[in-house]
Amino acid sequence: MEITFLEEIDSTNTYLKDKENKKNWETVAADIQTAGRGRRDKKWFSGKGGAWFSIAIKEDKNITMQEMLKLPFIVCYAVINKTEEIAGLELKYKWTNDIYCNEKKLCGILIEKSGDFFIIGIGINVNNVEFGEFGDIATSLACEINREFNIKEIIEAVVDEIKSSYSMFLRGEWSIIIQYLREKDFLLNRKIVVNTEEKEITGEALGLDEDAFLMIRTINGNEKINTGDIFWKHNI
Ligand code: BTN
Numbered sequence: 001m002e003i004t005f006l007e008e009i010d011s012t013n014t015y016l017k018d019k020e021n022k023k024n025w026e027t028v029a030a031d032i033q034t035a036g037r038g039r040r041d042k043k044w045f046s047g048k049g050g051a052w053f054s055i056a057i058k059e060d061k062n063i064t065m066q067e068m069l070k071l072p073f074i075v076c077y078a079v080i081n082k083t084e085e086i087a088g089l090e091l092k093y094k095w096t097n098d099i100y101c102n103e104k105k106l107c108g109i110l111i112e113k114s115g116d117f118f119i120i121g122i123g124i125n126v127n128n129v130e131f132g133e134f135g136d137i138a139t140s141l142a143c144e145i146n147r148e149f150n151i152k153e154i155i156e157a158v159v160d161e162i163k164s165s166y167s168m169f170l171r172g173e174w175s176i177i178i179q180y181l182r183e184k185d186f187l188l189n190r191k192i193v194v195n196t197e198e199k200e201i202t203g204e205a206l207g208l209d210e211d212a213f214l215m216i217r218t219i220n221g222n223e224k225i226n227t228g229d230i231f232w233k234h235n236i
Contacts, residue, residue, distance in 0.1 A: 005028075045133070105137055178212055190232045
């Protein structure tokens with residue numbers, strides 16, 4: 001499926017969510033997003049120089065919604081794999097939807113549901129060096145290795161890689177995906193504070209289990225969570 005490259009759009013996720021007659025694996029990318037969105041209603045700074053793109057994946061009646069909750073992991077696996085190969089950098093996976101490089105955020109993923117489609121929005125900081133209000137916590141490939149990349153090539157390669165990791169998942173090879181992410185775990189052994197919908201949990205991250213739940217050691221014993229907003233701290 002061809003990728004549509006636009007110069008400017010409000011948000012590639014909004015565009016695909018609203019688009020009628022979408023096709024499975026339809027993908028749209030934009031040089032600039034004027035209203036890029038992050039998770040939990042945060043703004044996503046999307047000036048020129050980043051890889052901002054969204055993919056529509058059609059719900060498959062043979063796959064349960066519970067299984068589809070593995071999508072962010074499948075996508076992160078593919079993005080890390082391909083981006084490391086292209087840039088020659090070591091990346092880390094931050095549960096659930098983020099990719100880090102040298103302690104700073106390089107990529108974020110926003111997955112939304114629209115009718116019988118999942119819209120997977122991916123933002124990778126590539127040649128951009130300005131991150132607005134996120135200046136001190138974000139980085140880009142260019143910031144890390146001081147050279148420019150071909151954004152179109154990165155998007156095409158990453159979309160291909162997501163297709164192949166999704167096929168791995170369909171073939172029952174989830175354990176390869178989760179094992180890879182466990183080895184790249186950014187939060188492992190860090191002191192973290194997790195805000196779930198019900199409560200705040202403070203403790204030490206113990207890694208991911210087979211089903212990609214995050215395990216945390218707290219003063220009241222171990223906890224396992226599958227959702228939440230993660231903040232990590234060095235000293236608590
Ligand atoms: C996050 O880290 O909170 C997720 C950020 C997701 C950003 C991407 S950029 C392409 C797509 N369009 C959007 O408006 N958001 C996603």
